[in-house]
Amino acid sequence: MLEIKTVDETPSDEDYVFIFVKENAVVSLRRPPDQFWLRREVEHAFGKIGVGAPLGYWAGTPSYVVEVDSQDLDAMEHLSGSLYSLFGRVPDAVFAAYGRALQMLSxxxxxxxxxxxxxxxAPTDGGKALACTACGHSAYPRLNPCVIVAVGKGDQLLLATAAGRATGFHSTLAGFIEPGESAEQAVIREVQEEVGISVTNVRYVTSQPWPFPSQLMLGFFADYAEGDIVIDPLEIAHADWYSRNDLPTIPPPQSIAGQLIQRFFDVR
Ligand SMILES: [Zn+2]
Structure with a gap:
């Protein structure tokens, strides 16, 4: 996995360099996306690049991210695409490295x-921050914390489809944490807003970075307390309680939603 720490050595031809065109990762058609580009290969293909933004170390090798011009892509050699297209197709640690690269670049x-x-x-603090050259104000990468929650009622789980987004999945509820709000409060509020029920016994389970564009998904379990399902039609198209044996199409196991659903039914 990508070890996140300050890169404090001189850039070399053997560094790994992740390449993007805007939001799209650029991979070589000659090899799989988890064989990363070396700096000398990038310069051979795209000409002189800047040092790039430091990401940390992959297997002990300093790693960076740079952006190239779409006009420099060679359709016979390069493929550029959204990171969505890599999700579930490469090991989780590789996807996480691409995700960090995209977020640092953005x-x-x-x-x-x-x-x-x-x-x-200009970069400061070992590349971890950008500081103003005039007033000194510094900016660190912004993460957007979100809660995602599997709400249980006995051996049934609440699953919903989102309004206006044809994902094809029935999934757990999710939403952004508001300024001044705890993650647990956000769980209670989001469930109330989206499906009109109240929940209790909110407990943290796991987390997942989600680079579209920069969410940190915090996964919870919660228990049904009271109320009937009344959906907010602006957010939710359909919501209902499901048992292990009547599950609709759910998100893949690599996603935190898929993991929460699996863990919920593992103990029932
Ligand atoms: Zn300033």
């Missing part, structure tokens, strides 16, 4: 100028 792209005084920023 953050750098969105913070070229100071949000306070609009002067140019």
């Amino acid at each position: 953050w750098e792209r969105d913070h070229k100028f100071c949000g306070r005084c609009s002067a140019i920023t």
